[in-house]
Amino acid sequence: MSPLRLGLVGVGKIARDQHVPSIEATSGITLxxxxxxxxxxEGAANFASLIDMLEGARIDAVALCTPPQVRHALALQALRAGKHVLLEKPPGATLSEMDDLVAAARDAGVTLFATWHSRFAPAVEPARDYLKDKRVLRAVITWKEDVRRWHPGQDWIWEPGGLGVFDPGINALSIATRILPKPFFLTGGTLETPENRQAPIAARLSFTDADGLDLFADFDWRQEGPQTWDIEVELSGGHGLKLSGGGKTLHIDGEKRIDAPDAEYRGIYRHFVDLVASGRSDVDVSPLRHVADAFMLGRRETVAAFHDETAAH
Incomplete structure (x- = not known):
């Protein structure tokens, strides 16, 4: 079978740091x-727009790495042109537009893959397997990082649809929705928004499920120094599980079971190749739904202005 010929749209930091090297390392697909x-x-045919690329390049699939606010129109163009489509996270700016893309992919008979890269961290599936038949009593998500380190000068993340601190926080929610054995839902929260921005810089959220789960999430984009990406799960009988490093390390009852290097985006592209080969799509919007619920139910608090000095460089 010939390799899947891919066109990449949006050549920014995430594309260069993750997508390009991962595509090169994955069999069955070529950039x-x-x-x-x-x-x-370098080494690819370069175009100024998706329309130009669709007209001028022989490709089978498109990966969209643009900001989410503009992704729907681009995805629709590619799907209607008969191309398989891979969406960076978050897959779109709204839930309704995702319904539209699912229908468009079905009508065109092509694959649509809404990626959640953190689900491909090495400890996530083992954590899911361990928890699948357990009663979860309590869980705490602590996801704190430095926005200046990961999104230097990227103003789009502070605009409506850019998600603010939920840009990383949705990664935690993508893991939680994957590993916890029952669906959960928001009961309340607080969103801290800088007085000069449209999106929150921190969020504290409470969730539960049908069995009374106590789930708390603490997202913050102001943490300097070491970054924190942890999920701790408390089970009956005094047992517990901890995912750390964004899903790279797994402890069960205090014993380290997994500590593996990051290969999330290689997993994404392996899965994409398999989806296309089998004629399937994979579109789970549950992490995005939780974020939408937070904006609907969360109490707003205005905090000090945020200024990104890297934007001037």
Whole structure:
């Protein structure tokens, strides 16, 4: 079977750091073309727009690494052109537009893959397997990082649809929705929004499930120094599980079971190749739904202005 010929749209930090090397390391797919208004990828045919790429390159699939606010229109163009589509997280700016894309992919008979890269961290599936028949009593998500380190000068993340601190926080929610044995839902929360921004810089959320789960999430984009990406789960009988490092390390009852290097995006592209080969799509919007619920139910608090000095460089 010939490798899947991929066109990459949006040549920014995440594309260069993760997508390009992961595509190169994955069999069954090859980076054929790229579309960007201001950047190029060596060894690929480069275009100024997706439309130009669709007209000028022989490709089978498109990976969209643009900000989520513009992704729906681009995905729709690619799907209607008969291309398989991979969406960076979050898959879109709204839940309703995702319904539209699912229908468009079905009508075109092509694959649509809404990626959640943190679900491909090495300890996530083992954690899911361990918890699948357990009664979870309590869980705490602590997801704190430095926005200046990970999104230097990227103003789009502070605009409506950019999600603010939920850009990393949705990674934690993507893991939680994967590993916890029952669906959970929001009961309340607080969103801290800088006075000069449209999106929150911190969020504290409470969730429960049909059995009375006590789930608390603490997201913060102001943490300097070591970064924190932990999920701790308390079970009956004094047992417990901890995922740390964003899903790279797993402890069960205090014993380290897994500590493996990051290969999330390689997992994404392996799964994409398999989806296309089998004629399937994979679109789970539950992490995005939890974020939408937070914006609907969360109490707003205005905090000090945030200024990104890296934007001037």
């Amino acid at each position: 054929t073309a790229a579309a960007s208004r201001s950047a190029t990828i």
